[in-house]
Amino acid sequence: MNSLQQSLILSSFLAVFFTLPVLAADSAAGEQKASSCVSCHGQNGNSSSAQWPNLAAQQPTYLVNQLKTFKAGDRINIMMQSMTANLSNEDINNLAAYFSSQKPAKAGGDPALAKAGEAKAAMCLGCHGSTAQGNGQFPRLAGQHPKYLEQQLKAFKEGSRKGGPMQAITANLSEADFKALAAYFGSL
Known part of the structure; x- marks a missing residue:
């Protein structure tokens, strides 16, 4: 293991x-x-x-x-x-x-970027749930503001935000990847 x-x-x-x-x-x-x-x-x-x-x-x-x-x-x-x-x-x-317990709203996201992000999202869904609804200590990404998600991904990559596997995952992602993933999750 x-x-x-x-x-x-x-x-x-x-x-x-x-x-x-x-x-x-x-x-x-x-x-x-x-x-x-x-x-x-x-x-x-x-x-x-x-x-x-x-x-x-x-x-x-x-x-x-x-x-x-x-x-x-x-x-x-x-x-x-x-x-x-x-x-x-x-x-x-x-x-x-x-x-x-509150009902979530969709934040939206650029449809073309969201399509590109959907293709990359599988690496996130193992922890964040099959529909990005979150999973225990792993946050809900679905419906989150794309700009907010981009900022958090950058913070993990830069190391100003700590999060175990997130540093390793973001290390191999580009800013374009951040934008695409954020648009996809915001559109859910």
């Missing part, structure tokens, strides 16, 4: 383990807490700006992990570090339950 297979097995185990607290979370309490998220992430987690990601229908485990990473300062974003500083673990779980 190679290290990628071992990582995927471990990731699957951890996804199940870390999802358990989110399943017991209070979505209604999360909705109340989410009022401060709306100005960037949009009503019900559907952002109108490519600067901020859509949170609607995002994987709850992924949301919990990211909020905790921002809070701990392991993922750097001044606004998000400020927003998460006073959140309890219960607040984080409730926010994740709320946003993960």
Whole structure:
């Protein structure tokens, strides 16, 4: 068994383990807490700006992990570090339950680029789910803003964002690949 297979097995185990607290979370309490998220992430987690990601229908485990990473300062974003500083673990779980239960919107994407991206997307679907809906700790890509996805892929490639296999995957992708993949996932 190679290290990628071992990582995927471990990731699957951890996804199940870390999802358990989110399943017991209070979505209604999360909705109340989410009022401060709306100005960037949009009503019900559907952002109108490519600067901020859509949170609607995002994987709850992924949301919990990211909020905790921002809070701990392991993922750097001044606004998000400020927003998460006073959140309890219960607040984080409730926010994740709320946003993960919301109906997602399509962000769109250039149709020609999306067609090119579809041909390259298979390498992403093993972790991110067969329809890019996300999978435990791996985020939903479907319907995400293409520009946002491009920025994240660049950050992984440059190393300013850490993510295990993502550094290895993005190392062999061009900026044209980033644009095509982002357009495809945004169109789903």
